[in-house]
Amino acid sequence: xxxxxxxxxxxxxxxxxxxxxxxxxxxxxxxxxxxxxxxxxxxxxxxxxxxxxxxxxxxxxxxxxxxxxxxxxxxxxxxxxxxxxxxxxxxxxxxxxxxxxxxxxxxxxxxxxxxxxxxxxxxxxxxxxxxxxxxxxxxxxxxxxxxxxxxxxxxxxxxxxxxxxxxxxxxxxxxxxxxxxxxxxxxxxxxxxxxxxxxxxxxxxxxxxxxxxxxxxxxxxxxxxxxxxxxxxxxxxxxxxxxxxxxxxxxxxxxxxxxxxxxxxxxxxxx
Amino acid sequence: xxxxxxxxxxxxxxxxxxxxxxxxxxxxxxxxxxxxxxxxxxxxxxxxxxxxxxxxxxxxxxxxxxxxxxxxxxxxxxxxxxxxxxxxxxxxxxxxxxxxxxxxxxxxxxxxxxxxxxxxxxxxxxxxxxxxxxxxxxxxxxxxxxxxxxxxxxxxxxxxxxxxxxxxxxxxxxxxxxxxxxxxxxxxxxxxxxxxxxxxxxxxxxxxxxxxxxxxxxxxxxxxxxxxxxxxxxxxxxxxxxxxxxxxxxxxxxxxxxxx
Numbered sequence: 457x458x459x460x461x462x463x464x465x466x467x468x469x470x471x472x473x474x475x476x477x478x479x480x481x482x483x484x485x486x487x488x489x490x491x492x493x494x495x496x497x498x499x500x501x502x503x504x505x506x507x508x509x510x511x512x513x514x515x516x517x518x519x520x521x522x523x524x525x526x527x528x529x530x531x532x533x534x535x536x537x538x539x540x541x542x543x544x545x546x547x548x549x550x551x552x553x554x555x556x557x558x559x560x561x562x563x564x565x566x567x568x569x570x571x572x573x574x575x576x577x578x579x580x581x582x583x584x585x586x587x588x589x590x591x592x593x594x595x596x597x598x599x600x601x602x603x604x605x606x607x608x609x610x611x612x613x614x615x616x617x618x619x620x621x622x623x624x625x626x627x628x629x630x631x632x633x634x635x636x637x638x639x640x641x642x643x644x645x646x647x648x649x650x651x652x653x654x655x656x657x658x659x660x661x662x663x664x665x666x667x668x669x670x671x672x673x674x675x676x677x678x679x680x681x682x683x684x685x686x687x688x689x690x691x692x693x694x695x696x697x698x699x700x701x702x703x704x705x706x707x708x709x710x711x712x713x714x715x716x717x718x719x720x721x722x723x724x725x726x727x
Numbered sequence: 728x729x730x731x732x733x734x735x736x737x738x739x740x741x742x743x744x745x746x747x748x749x750x751x752x753x754x755x756x757x758x759x760x761x762x763x764x765x766x767x768x769x770x771x772x773x774x775x776x777x778x779x780x781x782x783x784x785x786x787x788x789x790x791x792x793x794x795x796x797x798x799x800x801x802x803x804x805x806x807x808x809x810x811x812x813x814x815x816x817x818x819x820x821x822x823x824x825x826x827x828x829x830x831x832x833x834x835x836x837x838x839x840x841x842x843x844x845x846x847x848x849x850x851x852x853x854x855x856x857x858x859x860x861x862x863x864x865x866x867x868x869x870x871x872x873x874x875x876x877x878x879x880x881x882x883x884x885x886x887x888x889x890x891x892x893x894x895x896x897x898x899x900x901x902x903x904x905x906x907x908x909x910x911x912x913x914x915x916x917x918x919x920x921x922x923x924x925x926x927x928x929x930x931x932x933x934x935x936x937x938x939x940x941x942x943x944x945x946x947x948x949x950x951x952x953x954x955x956x957x958x959x960x961x962x963x964x965x966x967x968x969x970x971x972x973x974x975x976x977x978x979x980x981x982x983x984x985x986x987x
Contacts, residue, residue: 574853
């Protein structure tokens with residue numbers, strides 16, 4: 457008799473295969489491929505063989521209990537931490553063994569919105585958004601100013617150029633963080649808890665903003681969140697992490713149909 | 728007894744581990760330093776932060792030392808009938824030892840705490856991760872610029888401290904027994920060579936390296952939220968002051984051997 461966990465894993469594998477097929481239909485190759493990713497901190501195993509794919513124009517929401525390694529997953533993708541084993545392919549290029557210069561080139565293709573926005577508190581809103589442009593483009597100062605205004609207008613913050621991060625609310629900081637993440641027109645967008653700590657109305661506004669930007673820029677996005685409503689709104693697919701693995705992966709409707717107890721409890725608790 | 732040995736062993740291990748990590752940090756900063764871009768704008772900002780903003784405090788400390796030296800030394804020299812040696816005693820003492828050390832300690836307090844707290848706060852709020860995620864090397868953008876600013880500014884600040892010390896020393900001396908500034912300086916510099924002035928002043932570049940390196944290292948390895956930031960600021964000041972004093976002892980011996 458098959459153990460329940462094996463059944464769930466098989467279902468997840470099947471769902472993943474379906475999802476990959478679906479993604480493949482959208483574009484030729486996935487923008488981001490994670491294979492057998494392992495990460496431990498001392499004796500604590502955080503990720504234990506993660507497999508995920510995200511294609512251009514697709515948004516994957518990663519859900520899971522606190523401490524299941526969702527944020528660690530994003531930090532592995534952008535190279536802020538190194539996996540113990542496994543591979544990460546960005547547009548077909550393996551990045552886990554790259555030196556810093558090569559990794560920085562890859563990072564230019566990625567935008568990262570941190571959980572608390574992580575705006576540089578010694579710089580104004582304008583200079584925060586201009587930070588990646590100054591370092592990685594050769595545009596003139598006036599072109600740079602125009603680009604910053606354009607980015608801030610896209611997130612509804614065009615009137616706050618000279619404000620300091622400390623003068624902004626949590627939602628406004630997230631918007632500016634999003635504008636900074638989009639500055640280099642990334643092909644991959646990583647969002648760590650974009651709606652955490654925000655009221656439902658601001659959360660809804662951020663969700664709409666992400667959807668709008670997604671439509672405009674056609675990026676491959678991974679959204680780590682606890683907010684199931686947000687995941688349902690913005691994600692094409694959802695991956696639920698449990699005990700270091702992807703327990704189930706698929707559309708929200710597919711997750712709802714799952715008879716796994718953890719999945720049901722997770723969806724019920726958040727709904 | 729075994730518990731004492733265990734404590735000593737553990738302390739030694741932690742010290743060696745700290746030194747090892749400091750060495751790795753220094754290597755990363757050096758590797759980042761030789762690559763483009765050279766972050767000129769940030770360096771200028773840091774030169775202003777370390778130099779201009781420390782100037783009033785350093786000048787005040789130098790002036791206080793000049794006044795105290797003039798008042799304290801006068802009574803001793805009068806006792807031994809060597810009153811005419813007073814300008815030389817003040818100038819020599821300030822240029823050789825007091826000026827550089829006081830500048831090093833004042834800067835390690837002001838700048839060391841500032842860098843430790845600023846970088847510590849950036850670390851715990853993920854701002855350093857955000858810089859790295861943008862494809863910018865934080866070892867260059869944050870650490871290298873601050874370390875270079877400390878190295879370049881310490882000798883200049885020492886000159887300012889020396890100048891204020893000598894000026895106030897002359898004023899304090901003149902208030903008791905009038906003497907022209909020209910005569911004071913002439914007597915003060917009698918018997919001193921350019922090396923007596925150059926070597927101690929350049930010694931403070933090493934103090935700058937120590938202050939910048941330790942403060943950046945402590946700041947960028949901060950853990951544990953706001954409590955960690957406080958700890959980084961404190962440890963930056965304590966460790967950089969301690970190593971400035973140790974370096975002073977070593978460098979004084981070095982200068983005596985090679986420059987005297």
